[in-house]
Amino acid sequence: MNAYVGTPTSRIDGRAKVTGAAKYAGEFAADGLLHGFVVEATIARGRIARLDTSEALKVKGVIDVLTHEHRPPLADKDEAWKDEVAPEKGSPFRPLYDDRIKFNGQPIALVVAEDWETARFAATRVRVEYEQEAFATDLESERGKAAEVDQPHKPRGDAAAALTHAAIRHEADYVLPSEHHNPMELYATTAVWDGNGGLTVYDKTQGVQNVQKFLCSVFGKKPDEIRVISPYVGGAFGSGLRPQHQVVLATLAALALKRSVRVVLTRQQMYGLGFRPLTIERVALGAKPDGTLDAVTHEAIAVTSRFEDFSRNDTGWAEQLYKSPNSRYSHKLVRLDVSTPSDMRAPGAATGVCALECAMDELAVALKLDPVELRLRCYSDRDQSEGLPYTSKQLRECYARGAEAFGWSRRSPAPRSMRDGKELVGWGMATGVWEALQMPVAARIVLTANGHAEVSCAASDIGTGTYTIVAQVAADALGLPIENISVRLADSSLPQAPVEGGSWMAASSAHAVLGAAEEIRRELARYAKAMPASPLAGVDVPDIILLDGAVAKAADRSRSVSIADAMRHGQVERIEKEKLNEFPEDKSHARNTHSAVFAEVKVDEELGVIRVTRVVSAVAAGRILNTKTGRSQIMGSVVWGIGMALHEETVTDHRFGRIMNANIAEYHIPVNADVRDIDVIFVDEPDDRINQLGIKGLGEIGIVGVPAAIANAVYHATGKRIRRFPITLDKLLE
Amino acid sequence: MADMTIPERIPINLVVNGERRALEVVPWTTLLDALRDRLELTGTKKGCDHGQCGACTVLIDGRRVNSCLTLAVMKDGAEITTIEGLAGDGALHPLQQAFIDHDAFQCGYCTPGQICSAAGLVAEGRARDADEIRELMSGNLCRCGAYPNIVAAIEQAMSRS
Amino acid sequence: MNNFQYSRASDVADAIRLLAADPGAKLIAGGTNLIDLMKENVERPSRLIDISRLPLREVEETPDGGLRIGALVPNSDLAYHPLIEQRYPLLASAILAGASAQLRNMASVGGNLMQRTRCSYFYDTTTPCNKRSPGTGCSAMDGLNRNHAILGTSNSCIATNPSDMSVALAALGALVHIAGPSGLRTIALTDFHRLPEDKPHLDTNLGSGEIITAIELPPHGFARNYSYLKIRDRLSYAFALVSVAAALELEGNAIGEARLALGGVAHKPWRSLGAEAALRGQAATPDHFGRAADLLLQGATARSHNGFKIELARRAVVRTLMQATSATPQSQAHKKIA
Structure with missing residues (x-):
């Protein structure tokens, strides 16, 4: 089906x-x-x-x-x-x-x-x-005024003491600049x-x-x-x-x-809207010589406006990724005379995990361990903050599949040890993690006797492919060709939907459609069974499916009646069903998507020019509804990661409190020439616990880890660790 | 400056997608604004209005240009091809089909400009490999990051033409 | 954008008359920079004189074996012109390193010479800028100056000229033909753009009421040993941090003549006859190229954020000269730097 x-x-x-x-x-x-x-x-x-x-x-x-x-x-x-x-x-x-x-x-x-x-x-x-x-617009000069905000992760153990006694310790500040969505x-x-x-x-x-x-x-x-x-x-x-x-x-x-x-x-006025806030991320890792962690601390200091406290979860991602008996996380805000920051693709994770994954790479260097091996030694099967297992977590498989596709085993570990003519070659990797959220969404399906269905919902399609996945789910659930499905979205008069964000819309809207289609199936089944001499007489409703425009017995598809006949006998021209999605209340498991990102950079040794020549992103995100649009979403996120690593920075002249590159000529986003081979691998991740279809969402996971993988590759190529993003060539020449 | 007068409108003729269109424009009206606001051809997009993104790309007398930096009054008599006129009579241009086949867009906003730009690129005949396509398509930003798919779509269209 | 009048010039003389009649008027051809700046309210001409239909689109051979390029030849047509590709590939390469295919289709050769700096303070009418509003001060001097000039700066301006094409033209020794109220004149490209000194609002030595009619290339095109290398913050469609145009005449490994110009580092394409003279008769080696680079960069000074440009320029000069020596010019499409 x-x-x-x-x-x-x-x-x-x-x-x-x-x-x-x-x-x-x-x-x-x-x-x-x-x-x-x-x-x-x-x-x-x-x-x-x-x-x-x-x-x-x-x-x-x-x-x-x-x-x-x-x-x-x-x-x-x-x-x-x-x-x-x-x-x-x-x-x-x-x-x-x-x-x-x-x-x-x-x-x-x-x-x-x-x-x-x-x-x-x-x-x-x-x-x-x-x-x-x-006025003040400069986070770094106002850093001392940072105030701590409530954040979800409770400290575990005594991270400070554990860090002090750790055999191997790495601690550094990573600076992620303000960025605009553009x-x-x-x-x-x-x-x-x-x-x-x-x-x-x-x-x-x-x-x-x-x-x-x-x-x-x-x-x-x-x-x-x-x-x-x-x-x-x-x-x-x-x-x-x-x-x-x-x-x-x-x-x-x-x-x-x-x-x-x-x-x-x-375009210039859009720089007065929200933005990804400049964040200073201080990460400290303490490890045993065998590469297992004793302690993780992560403190973020981020910009917000004077009038609203915007904060996202930059810290605490190590709770999902790496086993450590001791941890402490904090998030601080500095209020400045700027507009309120806003969510920007994988808010918190894009920046926080970037810092964490750069730090892990530095720890791997200190331990003389392969970066993938370090992550496997620290692998956590549980979300440590609540001690919960995952509905599914195929991150190990992501590492394996990604490394294999990339050819990671051929990596020479020492920095500056791989080259291609005048270019130094660097191979770096990082982990990505995001949440698999689902929200209340309702969908309405109107099925007409001619075998066409209109599916409607207030959800938006911002390029994410919502129109298409809604049609796919409806077509399968109603047993109709996709050409017979029309989809209406993004009208406030349609059935309820929250904002499209957080990677929750695919799972949420799909299950709303599934729910409405299920009601239609039941009604059609009733009509079909009630027909005189019905081939479905005596078949239980749960054993009846919709397939190829017909109402059929699941186990014997020859026993069927057409949808048109069923509706004619039911004396209805149309069946309209609206359903709010339902997800089982389940606080017993953590829900996350994961990725392993491998990047190759080539850096001109004399001139510092960086090219990202290959990226392999292996993603575990449950079942992929549409492998074509899904692959595009991950690919696009990788491009975002390239921009984050190498190009993007909103630059403010703090004397005027004014953004000085409020355009898209001087605020650089990647152009076609900056992007070469991107290989997206969807790792099989069956998940019958998270929701009926096993869907997790793809909007954010693709960017998380990419900037760190590139930064780690730049280090591997050049031996230079750039902790202030973006990594522009002047920083390599310093 | 005290002068608040709006300059006189000037009559011009454009041949847009094969159709002669007469209109009167104030000199400050760009071809992009004339297409979108006056001729209701909104397929041509405004992404920056400063020649920095390529979303406004149209073909003038067969050459790809940024319509946002083109004054309509200067193009009196020119032949303009926009995304709406790239293919004839409800058919899809091979590039349009290739963009669908390769999922060479997500939000779709840069897409008309990408496709018109690619049509210009094919006509120029200067792109012989993927690197040259990348370079010669770098005037068209895609924030959804569909670049590899855009290159694949153009390669498909080029190989079939 | 301000309220301007529009006139279409019927010939060059008409354009000159129209310019003389309205001191606030500006010429427009491709419009790629002027319309941009008008939308920012940086340029506020009282009148635009459309010269785009004037018959200045020919590329003709001159009696001495050079080329005369009409001022209205679009950048892309010039880059792909068979005579340019064969005889002046350095110029073709530099043009293709700049802007985008669309902008190159629109922009004229003359307009390319007239494009104004990309300094972000120049573009932002709320900040002081001596180039935009003489006497208000230079915000870049102690501000964000990573992209700014290291050579030929003054106390009033540290802006750079953004053109790639001009860098190659400077290296090739091009001439600029100008028509004006008092007749025709010809000046060297290297004298066309000026240094900021105390008048940074003047980018060029083009007089008021004058119009560029043509660019002339001398016979020698350095078609064998040349390269144009542009270093920028992304791999295409960005302005140069540093660019180098290099051209050599080699006899074996010995340098006959050398041409060298830098972009992205000064208010004009930066060329040093001394640096070029120092190469003459020398072997084409990295050492000699390094010495030439030092001479070219003599007097370079940095502000707070652009110090990297000095070393970058030095390395880029050596590299570009090496590319020229080995006749492996930098491809503008294949991004690996040879």
Whole structure:
């Protein structure tokens, strides 16, 4: 019954995307559409002393300029501004709320005009005077002000004492810079005014229902007055989890002017949104000479804003990976005059595991042990923080399969011992780990007698392949060809879904579809059994399956009736079922995905130019719903890891508190020429405990471990240990 | 500067995907904005508006260019091919099919630019191996990281043309 | 972007007349840098004079055996022109090291010479910058200056010229043909761009009201022993940290003539006749190349973040000269550095 699940099925939205037919948030038309252009603050902290919009308003075609002094009402309680993924502590940013400037690049006015170019022009005519205040944007100079946050991992044993007495000890700081998501699509919202106070809001978001609830609460609207739609999302990677500035501004303008309004942020303005926070990771490992660990400590110090405490789990990943009797983890925050950081692909793990895995590599060097061997000696079959076994953990197999595919056994252990002409060759590896989460998601299936089904759910597809996997699961569960399945997603009026993030949507949406399909199966089975002279008479409902457009006995498929006949006899034209997914409550096992990443770099010995020539990523993530799109997700994550290792860094001039590479020419992400062979291996990992289909999710695991594997390879090539990312060639020349 | 006047609109003709389109544009309107906002051809994407990402790539008189750095008024009379006009009559261009076959995209936002750029690359005839494809496609960023699949898709389309 | 007027020049004389009539006017050809800067409000011309249709697209052989390249020849057409590929492959290689295929299709040769620095402070109108707003100060001097100049800097500016093509043109001894209100003139490419001194707002010695009509290449193209090596933060589509154009005339292993220019290190392509003279008559060895590099880099000074460029440039010069010597020029597509 698995014609599609587990196969390399092409994306069902592929045709729309390659023909330009797929419409993104800023591409929906509306009668009399107005265009908004954002004016941003140019100081890091202070207040607006004077905001003069008179000149801008004189520009022909300008309709209005919204500011904190000139706007419709906005909610005044923090609770109203807390979306479903807002940090627990703090006061969310409110665009155009008052005269306070909290970060450089903060939106302070919206010029609304009949066309975009006019709005952009008039925006240059908005005059602002500030009262500036002292500010700080530099984590390293403010490091002493770090305050510890609650974090989930309890200390075990006495790590400090164990470290002191350890035979071999490694301790170092690893610095992971701020990074910006830079999805290719600009943040955009088209708010379409319906003429009666209601709005249809096309928004670039990872969660339409999150945005819908947020807008209702911020603007005091009833749920039926605002509908949020986001059929295609041009990448997000976490940046679209929280409602962003432009959706507030477009909605504000539409309500103020009773017109449809589109607001598109510029690439530069997107640097005023969330970001992966700069983090200093201090890792200490104490080991016995045989390579088993005595102690692990990991302390992270990360940036947050003055107004919200954003923190993720950077530390504590060793609890999942490496057996150690003693451990201590802490996470500290430094509040700075910046926008609130946000989740960015594998938040916490991408940075924290990078530090841990670089440290493990350094420990392996100190122990004169092969890096894979060290990890096997420390291998933990349990999540030590709660002492739980895993629903499944095929990490050993990842090491084995990855090493074999890479040719790891041919590695010469000494740094600088492998070369290819003028290039030093380095082979490095690292482990990856992420959580296998699942969230409440509902799906609705409408089956019509012609054998077509429409599956709908509010979940987003941000490029992750949700459309396709939902169709695959539905096609298999309903026994229909995938061409007969249509999928509607990302409309707030559809059955419930949380934001698409944390790698939870595949498992969550698949099981919602499975649940709805199961109800359809039962109903069809009842109809089929009740038919006169039914070939299924006497067959128990659980023994009946849907296959090839028919209702059939599982053990004897010749005993079947067509879906059309069953429905005709049931006197129904359509069967509609909506189901919230159900997962067994099971706190007895830990749920994680794992990977082993092997990287080859070639480094020009004289010039320091680094090329990542090969990466093998062996991933254990339960059952892979779609090996084609799944492979792409891991491959793309590896590219992210290359960027993290070698290229990406948001650079701030702390004298101005201003990001100085707020573009995608000087903020380097990998280009095609930076990426060569990437081999993705999915390790077989049956898991009948985690959920019915054994699915874990792939969105984050692919990046975790990649930057460390590359950094370790650079060390192996050059003998230089660069602990401050990204590893640019100047650091190798120092 | 006190002058707030919007410059006069200038009438121009473009041949877009084989169809003659007459419009009046303010000189500051880029070809990209003219396509997206005036002609409702939103298949051409705006990813940076500064020539840094390639999402806006279209073919002008057969050559691939960044439409975000092209003033529409300067292209009066030019033939423009966008993703919507790459293939005829509901068919897929071999590159479009190859992109689907090789899963050469995820979010799809850079995809029209990648495909138009690849069409330009094939026409130029300068890419003879994978490294040359990589280099000559480096003006098209893909944040989903589909690069290896993009190269494979272009190789497929080149081998069949 | 500001509100500008648009005019289309009918011929070169018309362009010059239009420029004279409006002191705030600017010429536009490919527009790849100007439109970018206008969107940043760094450039705010009162008028754009469209010269893209002027008949300056020919590549012609000159009587002395050189080439005259019309100012409007697109960068890609020039790089792939058979005469350039055969006789001036250094220039072809440098052009292909820059920007992207799309931008090279748009950008003109003349416009390439006119492109402005990528200094992030120059681009950010909220920060002081002597080049953008004379007299406001240089933010890079004590700020983020990893990408900035190490040679020919002044107390008012440490910006670099971002062109790759110009580096090769400097090495090849190209000439720039200019038309203006007072007629035609020709200057050496190496005199076209200027050092910042106390007037960093002036990138070039092109007079107001003047227009570049052509680039002229001398007969000698160094087609056998040359290389263009560009070092940057990713493997393509990024500006140079350091780039080197090297060309040699070899008799056996002895150097007849040498040409050497650096990009990414100064306000203009950096060439030193002294360094080249020191190579003449020497054996083509790493030692001699190292000495030439030292001469070329004489007087290099670093700010807080760009010190690495001095040693990087030195090593890159030696390496590029070695590539030139062995007639194994750096490929711009195959990223392993030969």
